Amino acid sequence: MFERILLAVDGSEHALRAARQAADLARNMRSKELRVIVSYDTIPIYLGEPNMQIAYVNRKSEAEKILNDALKEIGEIPGKLVTNVLEGDTASRIIESAEVHKSDIIVLGSRGLGSLAGLLLGSVSQKVVAHAPCPVLIIR
Ligand SMILES: Nc1ncnc2c1ncn2[C@@H]1O[C@H](COP(=O)(O)OP(=O)(O)O)[C@@H](O)[C@H]1O
Ligand SMILES: [Mg+2]
Numbered sequence: 001m002f003e004r005i006l007l008a009v010d011g012s013e014h015a016l017r018a019a020r021q022a023a024d025l026a027r028n029m030r031s032k033e034l035r036v037i038v039s040y041d042t043i044p045i046y047l048g049e050p051n052m053q054i055a056y057v058n059r060k061s062e063a064e065k066i067l068n069d070a071l072k073e074i075g076e077i078p079g080k081l082v083t084n085v086l087e088g089d090t091a092s093r094i095i096e097s098a099e100v101h102k103s104d105i106i107v108l109g110s111r112g113l114g115s116l117a118g119l120l121l122g123s124v125s126q127k128v129v130a131h132a133p134c135p136v137l138i139i140r
Helices: 013-029 051-074 090-102 124-131
Strands: 006-008 033-040 082-086 105-109 134-137
Touching: 006 013, 006 090, 013 033, 013 051, 013 105, 013 134, 033 051, 033 090, 051 082, 051 105, 082 090, 090 105, 090 124, 124 134
Parallel strands: 006 033, 006 105, 033 082, 105 134
Antiparallel strands: none
C-alpha cells in the first residue's frame, strides 16, 4: 500500500519521532523505498564570495548531520533507503519530491525547530497538508 515513503526531517524532536514512525511503517508495509529529505534555505546572492561558499558548506554539513541522526532512528528497513539534501522553500521541495518520486505517503512532524508558541501545526506541515499529492502522516 505504501511502497514509497517520503520522510522530511529538520533535526527537531518531532522529526525524529516521525523518523521512527516512518521506519515502522516501512517495516510493516515492507515498503520498497524510504526517502529521507532535508532542505535548507536558499543562500542569498548578496552575501557575495567567499561568504556564499562558506554558508553553503556549513548548511550542507548541518543537513548531513540531520540526516545521519534520522538514519540512526530509522535503523534497518527491508527496502531501499535514500537521502536527499535540497535547497529552497521546504514545503515546495517536499511536495515536488513527492510528485517526482511518486511517493505514496509523506511523513513529517507536526512541529519543527520553529518557536512560535501556540501553533498546532508548523508552517511546513500546514503547507504540505494543504498541497500534497498523496496522503500525509503528521506525527505529534
Ligand atoms: N528544512 C526542513 N527540511 C525537511 N523537513 C522539514 C524542514 N523543516 C521542517 N520540516 C518537517 O516539517 C515538520 C514541521 O516543521 P515546521 O512546519 O517547520 O514547524 P515549526 O514552525 O515548528 O518549525 C518537521 O517536524 C519536519 O518533519
Ligand atoms: Mg520549521
